[in-house]
Amino acid sequence: MKIFFSTSSPYVRKCMAVAHELGIADRIEKLPNAAHAINRDANIVKSNPTGQVPTFFCGDGTVLFDSVVICEYLDATFGGKLFPKSGRERWARLTEHAAADGILGAALLARYEATLRPETLRWPDWSSSQLKKIRSGVEWVEGIAESLPDRVDIGTLAIGCALGYLDFRFSDMNWRSQAPKAADWFAGFSQRAAMTATAPRG
Ligand SMILES: N[C@@H](CCC(=O)N[C@@H](CS)C(=O)NCC(=O)O)C(=O)O
Incomplete structure (x- = not known):
């Protein structure tokens, strides 16, 4: 099995965290690439029309995308414990x-607005509306935080990767002040081997 990989992509991280929980991460070869929202990587596009990572090669000629499909494929093929049936x-x-x-x-x-779009073309309302979406998402997570402890499944892994990405790229947001119960849960969950092995870099 192979995956178009990135150390900074939270979607790749989610797939790899699932693979770690299933004990098969070392069977997945990480393929270098140059995924980029503007300067697209033609090599990825050959297999995945979105040109995005993750793109996953099952080993039998099947190519899967996106991360939602890859996560469920891994679970269905190698254990079936992370997605309730x-x-x-x-x-x-x-x-x-x-x-x-x-x-x-x-x-x-x-992030694309802040880092890729030329400064003269940036639209502050666009950025602030995305930040509002992040905040309402974090608020939603806080609303279900009491159900998170003691669960290792696609819900907790995906939420863990999303909160980890906020720490990685949006540390100024201080999401913990908005979601103290989720923060308590995340402190423990982020110590799982699947989470430490996939911690974002780059
Ligand atoms: N819905 C996709 C999103 C994947 C995605 O946005 N990947 C980013 C990296 S985090 C990417 O490849 N960006 C380059 C691009 O959008 O062309 C998934 O769940 O896999």
Whole structure:
């Protein structure tokens, strides 16, 4: 198995954290690439029309994207313990996954605005609206924080990666002051081997 990888991508991190929890991370070869929202990497585009990381090669010719699909594929193929199979538990965990990815989507857009868009073309209302989305996502996580302890599943892994990305790229936001219960949970969860092994860099 192979993955177009990045040490700074929270979506790649989520896939690799899932792989670590399933005990198969060392079976995934990390492929270098130059994923970039403006200067797209044609080599990724050959396999994934979005040109984004993560892009995953199953080893039998199948290519998977995006991270939501890759995470569920890994779990279904190598253990089946991180995604509940059916019922309310499943929808709850998938909704947590979506909330975490919602935080990340807004965070990435805000970052691109601040780092990629030429300064003269920047639109402050755009950035502040993405920051509001991040904040309402964090508030949502705080609302379910009492359900997080003692769970290792796609919901907690995705939320852990999203909060970790805020620490990595948006430390000025001080999300912990807005979400003290989630912060307490995150302090412990981020010490899991799957989280320390995938901590963002770059
Ligand atoms: N929805 C995608 C998002 C992936 C994504 O945004 N990846 C970023 C890196 S964190 C990327 O490849 N950016 C380059 C681009 O957008 O072209 C997923 O869940 O995998």
